[in-house]
Amino acid sequence: MITRPAHLPSGPSPDVIIVGAGLAGGILAGQLAEGGRRVLLLERGDHLPHEAIPGDHLRNHRLSLYGDNTSLDPAGHPRVFVDPTGREHLVPPHDARHQLNAYTVGGGARIWGMQAWRFHPDDFRMASRYGVPADSSLADWPIAYDDLAPFYDQAEHAIGIAGDHFGDTHAPRTRPFPLPPVPRSPSAAWLARGAASLGWSTFTPPLAVNTAPYQGRGACIQCAQCIGFSCPTDAKNGSHNTLLPRALATGRCTLVTRAQATRVLTDARGRVTGVAYVAPVSPGSATLASHTVHAPLVIVSSGALESARLLLLSSSPTHPHGLGNHSDHLGRHVQGHYYPIAYGVLPPGVEQTLTGPGVSIATTRFNHGNPGIIGGAMLANDFVKLPLIFWRQSLPPDVPRWGLANKRAMRDLFRRGIDVRGPVQEIPSPHSRITLDPTVRDRHSLPVARLSGTTHPETVRTAEFIRQRAEEWLRASGAERVWSWPPELKFSAGQHQAGTCRMSADPSAGVTDPFGRVHGHDNLYVCDASLHVTNGGFNPALTVMALAFRTAAHMLRSA
Amino acid sequence: MGALRFHSFAVMPLTPPLLVALRAVLDRLIPTDEFPGALAAGTDDYVVRALLGDSARELPLIIAGLARLDALALAHHSPASTFAALRPVQQDELLRSPEVAGDPFFHRLVDLAHEGFYADPGNGGNRDALSWQMLGYDPHGGADRPPTSAPATPSSR
């Protein structure tokens, strides 16, 4: 006899449970609820209004020195980070080694930087294009760019992307972006001239921001906080302010917040039957209780690290190593993005405007076709800088770290600092993993994520190549001085975490089929950045969105 | 000193002489010139509060380091003097020894000071947004006009 948790509505049980109301989860909820499905959406974080996300420059998702601004109650959720020398570190969520995205309704995209890139067609066929380096797990996706293109298009219009249709040509598109590109800053115009002198073409990158009123919300006011923070005019687009409200408006979607899934339930034969979770006994209560809820379909959408953890936590006699781990791929091939940066000082007469979002010029010239290098990266300028972040990262290395000289350098250079950076397509390694820690447990007594290994050394070579191109760009543009630091071999996941439940046509080569359905299960799906076989030389979120639209369309078609 | 009022002297490990030394160091880390420095911005409040809160684990490190600075000042200057009583040039010279030695005390204090000074005023070390005024930074600022867009790239490329 199953009793229904008090916080769930009465009436028929859900058709589908989605674990995680992040970027992908919100899209799935919207599409499935509008398609007539009864959806239960479980989210471990809160549904935060703008006012509940502080503008704290020490505790936000761009700089989290002592905490962040969306995890209201982060205690009791550490991870174990194993560094490349094998030493273990117990790290809280705000520590960079924890690799936190954001635990809140909307996921990382609640406070993100909004770069909304399509992957390059060759990003889906890396192994075919470059061969497979020894000891790497580089592989082609089981789908091609053309399979995803209609869903990229759907995402761009449903979420609201501002871009440059004619300049942005690395991936074929059929119709213009729904919103005009962000304004180009004077320093970006300066970079455009530098790139032109090298024969590189540039354009205004695609951003998920309302450059004009769209879908009933206002336009960006170009405030100077932006990335890492909530948007004061709600012009920062994600699933939390588009597809999720649409889901809730149908009356068929129930969102339960502060509900952390602890296990995907299976019956004696191993068939998925529902989800167990921990949530307040009633909304707002501090007392937690364990609940179970059943549905014919379960979608895990908890972000790349937590989705893999949940499937590992769901082991049973029929699946002793976790659900979807029949071929030992679950939790492996963790990827993020190496992000080489070249810093420089603008010449007199060119100034930063100190308006957000800030990213307004990019080149995709180095994503592929780099002699002797596997893959590459898109290069772009940076988001508007917070003063403290500038102090920590952007002063020339020979400026004293304190005293009058430091203060004067801050004053002289704050509006003249510039940098160019890019997300390097990583070469995955099976040794870069998330597993369950054998000893450390979270506040619900569940084993925490244990992160170990490093990316493949080829990633470092590509990152070094991209760093040199970034320096070249600043030099050619006429920067007064240019500096940067060489990349090192490390574990990489972070905000762009991906790859832990890779898709494969052949069940022995991955965790899910080409639609995200877990091999060997007909009613369990994964849908988030976990599915990415490789993570592109671009920020990953538009691909996460396109996959969510594709998975939803597939589900609505098949039932 | 909001933070001080919270803590009776019995549990306040930053004794008055240490607080004097701390303020003197902060005054050299972010000095006053045409623009206000650490003390005018209340960065000392921020650092004390951090050392009693989020950075409490580092309090012993900072206390020991401040005590060493005073000991150095007493040993190397005649007539004998505390760090705070030295002239600014002498103070700067003295601060260079923990810096060059890579003393974690010094590097942590440099970080704490600048965190307070350049973070948002809500954190208490950047009173009236003094440092932001110096830099011309306004988080709400940006364009007070509706943004205008760059023309899309011509299709000829």
Ligand SMILES: Cc1cc2nc3c(=O)[nH]c(=O)nc-3n(C[C@H](O)[C@H](O)[C@H](O)COP(=O)(O)OP(=O)(O)OC[C@H]3O[C@@H](n4cnc5c(N)ncnc54)[C@H](O)[C@@H]3O)c2cc1C
């Ligand atoms: C500051 C910042 C800036 C960024 N900028 C960009 C950018 O410019 N461009 C770009 O492409 N990407 C950017 N990203 C990354 C982007 O946000 C992610 O790629 C994207 O959110 C991934 O989507 P997802 O659905 O895989 O996971 P998420 O969006 O992380 O969603 C996962 C959700 O699952 C929830 N969850 C986890 N475990 C459980 C559980 N057990 N039970 C219930 N719920 C659970 C989480 O709380 C979360 O809400 C940025 C991220 C951050 C933090």
